[in-house]
Amino acid sequence: MNLDLEKTSSSEHLYLKVYQYYRDLILCGKLLPGTKMPSLRKCSTELNLSRTTVESAYLQLAAEGYIISKPQSGYFVTSIAKAQKASEAEETRQEPKYRFDFASSGVDRESFRFDLWRRYIKSALRQDERLLSYGEPQGESDFRNALCTYIQERRNIHCTPDDIVVGAGVQSLLHILCPLIRDKKSVSFPTPSFIQGSTVFSDYGFQVHYRNKDCGVIYVSPAHMTKWGEIMPVSRRLELIRYASGHDGLIIEDDFENEFVYLQKPTPSLYSLCGGQGVVYIGSFSRLLLPSIRISFMVLPPELKKAYKAKAASYNQTASKAEQIALCQFIRDGHLAAQTRRLKRLYSQKLRQLTDSVYKVFGNSCSVQIGSAGTSIALTLPANLSAQDIKKQAQENLLRLQILKEEEGTVTFLLSCSSMPADDFLPALGILREILCKKPGSSSLI
């Protein structure tokens, strides 16, 4: 035992040294949970301290939960230290709390009727019989029926429920799809930003390219060609279909945020333009409902359906059965359509408010890019600070920013309006202006 007791000034503090000594042994795991502590007599003899001093230390350790007293047994180390260490480690790793967050992938708290969704989940959870067994590997058939009708009405996609495969998010679908299309060997994404997509393809041995229409697989999000919501015009869609078809390329159409097309009629899906040949259509609900509801689906073209069916039983369904049952009924009762209308209204209004706020705060010195769809705008401003400095100062002022591009004298930000309340736009942009207008060297706090 190595306590530096000589340096301790008074006996009141001796017990603290003993306490700290044992506390540190417990925290670093050298004294494991369940270990019996030395008896008070043994400890005081070894340290040449009074029994009272040692007892004070033990009582302090017990009060803070590091050890526990078992009657007629002694003191034993608890497991609180492990849990405490773990949560401290988590806290240091956690994101700092932001007051204004332009980079959130969350959704507006006004956007979702929790009370309504809760009713549907409760109803699903009352179906004891269904919940006692594993779900269908392909996804619950009533849910696929409802999806089939839904995408026919909204995206003019004509298929059968048997062409639809459900999964807990797009990656779960790719985990089924990639092994089926391994012979395609290469995949092209529009930009490197969709790492969740490129990572999975790369895991399966595909070569990953960008903007290369000669690849075996072309992955596109036609309603989300850029982060500020540019959509792929019909002419380009037809061109892509023609080219892919001539080169035996498979198109994966990820219809992300197609519901939020504001300034024009939504363009036809690639799937419907092809008559369902050579295109895999992927849809999901994380932007329409809640990001925490993990349900996506894909529509397989005939050429892949057969191969899928041969392996279907090997892949367990990842999406929650209760959530599938709830969402099925939610769709049938017309609430998904109503939710889509509400969100479209809400987000188009917020985008307008955000754009207005940007012009109000920055006037003529800014350049704004808005697509026909989506929930974000790209804002380019003159700046004589580096992107890193800007983000750091923003963080100190509890403002979170996402930076798309940094060029000589300008920086381009991506401002997402989906999660931030509209009342926060002006103050948040105000902070950004202050950061960019400040003289270098002055305090970063605004």
Place this chain on the structure above:
Amino acid sequence: MNLDLEKTSSSEHLYLKVYQYYRDLILCGKLLPGTKMPSLRKCSTELNLSRTTVESAYLQLAAEGYIISKPQSGYFVTSIAKAQKASEAEETRQEPKYRFDFASSGVDRESFRFDLWRRYIKSALRQDERLLSYGEPQGESDFRNALCTYIQERRNIHCTPDDIVVGAGVQSLLHILCPLIRDKKSVSFPTPSFIQGSTVFSDYGFQVHYRNKDCGVIYVSPAHMTKWGEIMPVSRRLELIRYASGHDGLIIEDDFENEFVYLQKPTPSLYSLCGGQGVVYIGSFSRLLLPSIRISFMVLPPELKKAYKAKAASYNQTASKAEQIALCQFIRDGHLAAQTRRLKRLYSQKLRQLTDSVYKVFGNSCSVQIGSAGTSIALTLPANLSAQDIKKQAQENLLRLQILKEEEGTVTFLLSCSSMPADDFLPALGILREILCKKPGSSSLI
């Protein structure tokens, strides 16, 4: 229009021909939903039939929902045909309904307190703030904290919450793990029966072997070495650890059904025997709670944790956030431990009752294999029918059987007791006896 009207005997039946003609066009998709039907006048002129005949046909089509009448517009094709076709297709593919099911992977309806679980889910769904954002890729941190404490108490696994990765089922975990251990190249399973495991490894390019301890990865379920619940004894566990360690092999310990060890104390986990080196520990809740609750987790050894952390953000969490939040609190409030005790009691009792029933029905002519764990027994009986015939006759008598082995003069069945009510054991086994005792050629119905 090609109706074979000449062969029609009487005018009462003419309208049926017209009805069938249009119904078939609608069912095969040649008349798409929304298409306007020919007017009564046009149709009767073309077919040279009375208007009444045509109208009768249209009324029949409308009564069955194939077409719908829009006032001042005419008749239009509905989309009912698509839905009908889809559900008919589904029905022909669906499993026939069984009265007695020895092959079910479901759980006993007495085994789960739905009312209790519903309370925890409702509580989770009231956490609006948390549900408005995506979950942590690694799994919710409070849930991982609770898991960490839980596995320490129950399996003596000492790790931190940061070593734990959550996923929607074992395959979701393998989708993260396989790319991390690609350099291992080969994997060994105990038997070919775990196709969900071997399929995923094979998808990632691993060579799949059976019972080959020289493979780069050894996948074992130590509490479920055979389907009738034999467990891997401690000596064998230590031997496996020693061998793998000497050959740089990675062990994946899938602790499936370790909770249902009845006849002895549960043996230490491989992970704890190794001090957490060289072993990935996988646990899941589908047999403890409900198969429809898709939550599993793995504990990564230090050598893999670093590689995982580098890619962690690329993999979206598949498990439902609401279910993670609910299960976290369920564990903290002691209900998982209570549930485990209840199930252990319930299943050990059912196994005893099943075994007693087997001896009662088959007497000395049978051979029964029971492991120390699990929810199934293996029953070998003399048989002069093929396995296929036995299964077919069983199906005709609404009995579902799983056959493990077929040898000269005997057949071995796997009888699972987890889902079937105990009162059904005797009648179900009685049907099996009748099938095996019948003279060949007699009626299959018992």
